[in-house]
Amino acid sequence: MEYRRLGDSDLLVSEVALGSWLTYGGGVARDQAIACVRRALDAGITLFDTANVYGGGGAESLLGEALAGIDRSSYILATKLFFPMSPRDHGLSAAQIHKQLDASLRRLRTDHVDLYQCHRYDPETPLEETMDALSEVVRAGKVRYIGFSEWTPDQIRRSLDLPGVEHFVSSQPQYSMLWRAPEPEVFPLCAQKGIGQIVWSPLAQGVLTGKYGPGQAPPADSRARSDDMNWAMGGLLRDDVLEAVQALGPLAGEAGLTMATMAIAWVLRRPEVTAAIVGASRPEQVDANAAASGTRLSDDVLAAVDRVLAPVSRS
Numbered sequence: 001m002e003y004r005r006l007g008d009s010d011l012l013v014s015e016v017a018l019g020s021w022l023t024y025g026g027g028v029a030r031d032q033a034i035a036c037v038r039r040a041l042d043a044g045i046t047l048f049d050t051a052n053v054y055g056g057g058g059a060e061s062l063l064g065e066a067l068a069g070i071d072r073s074s075y076i077l078a079t080k081l082f083f084p085m086s087p088r089d090h091g092l093s094a095a096q097i098h099k100q101l102d103a104s105l106r107r108l109r110t111d112h113v114d115l116y117q118c119h120r121y122d123p124e125t126p127l128e129e130t131m132d133a134l135s136e137v138v139r140a141g142k143v144r145y146i147g148f149s150e151w152t153p154d155q156i157r158r159s160l161d162l163p164g165v166e167h168f169v170s171s172q173p174q175y176s177m178l179w180r181a182p183e184p185e186v187f188p189l190c191a192q193k194g195i196g197q198i199v200w201s202p203l204a205q206g207v208l209t210g211k212y213g214p215g216q217a218p219p220a221d222s223r224a225r226s227d228d229m230n231w232a233m234g235g236l237l238r239d240d241v242l243e244a245v246q247a248l249g250p251l252a253g254e255a256g257l258t259m260a261t262m263a264i265a266w267v268l269r270r271p272e273v274t275a276a277i278v279g280a281s282r283p284e285q286v287d288a289n290a291a292a293s294g295t296r297l298s299d300d301v302l303a304a305v306d307r308v309l310a311p312v313s314r315s
């Protein structure tokens with residue numbers, strides 16, 4: 001496993017990270033989920049990404065259970081807040097930051113998280129209030145660094161312009177061969193400001209592994225077949241997308257790679273990307289994904305990927 005420094009922080013993180021949306025405390029059974037976390041540690045994965053809202057707290061509880069007894073300084077915990085935990089508990093107000101962080105720490109069975117991320121921007125709370133409260137929890141030692149997910153360049157700039165507050169060190173955008181939206185603006189702005197990218201759904205929820213064929217029923221053990229986990233896959237399972245993705249198979253084969261390895265190496269080709277946050281429903285997938293670390297794609301392969309996916313990828 002290779003490691004990269006997260007923005008201007010002193011956090012050295014594995015370039016392949018393990019995510020927990022939909023899977024842990026959700027659609028993947030407890031024992032299997034714990035086995036995935038343990039396999040990740042064995043594979044040298046040190047960055048674990050979660051959120052208070054994943055599984056209604058279940059993902060954090062599962063991670064807390066799976067990581068109990070393991071040297072706390074040997075792994076890096078990243079969690080988030082913003083989405084509703086109850087009808088009255090949502091957003092990035094000072095009260096919510098203190099309340100949600102304390103609840104996350106209890107579920108994660110720890111006294112601090114390494115990275116606390118704003119899951120989205122909160123237009124209903126003054127940015128000053130959010131940044132002041134985030135700074136308080138850093139100074140109280142409950143959080144080491146702060147980050148955001150899917151903020152616009154303007155929102156990022158305004159947070160950095162505020163005086164006397166902690167600065168963000170991480171950005172968590174969706175980024176994959178099929179979703180290139182953060183490349184033109186978010187990547188260069190963040191690079192200039194010491195903010196690293198830890199990117200989500202680098203396999204496009206499994207679509208980029210090639211397991212879904214156009215016009216075919218999804219495999220029985222896949223996310224697309226799970227009523228608990230398939231609700232956000234609609235746009236990815238279109239036939240035109242699946243046809244284009246099938247054309248990646250021979251490219252990966254000629255390069256001696258699996259499609260999953262090629263997709264993870266593709267996001268890691270960018271120096272702005274600190275880590276690919278990959279989900280896994282089985283320990284074997286964790287091994288396969290961790291093995292992508294250190295893989296470099298040739299210019300010919302990169303050009304061929306661009307050509308094949310241009311009609312369906314979002315820039």
Ligand SMILES: NC(=O)c1ccc[n+]([C@@H]2O[C@H](COP(=O)([O-])OP(=O)(O)OC[C@H]3O[C@@H](n4cnc5c(N)ncnc54)[C@H](OP(=O)(O)O)[C@@H]3O)[C@@H](O)[C@H]2O)c1
Nearest residue numbers: 019020021149200201202203204205206222223278279285
């Ligand atoms: N900040 C945000 O708003 C946000 C949003 C979404 C996700 N995230 C983070 O990003 C993480 C990753 O996102 P994601 O899980 O949606 O997408 P992903 O990593 O692109 O896809 C993960 C899924 O692909 C399948 N898979 C993984 N490795 C495989 C392999 N080697 N071979 C075949 N299939 C494989 C598994 O599903 P099956 O085996 O069930 O098919 C797995 O659950 C999340 O867990 C979360 O931590 C953040």
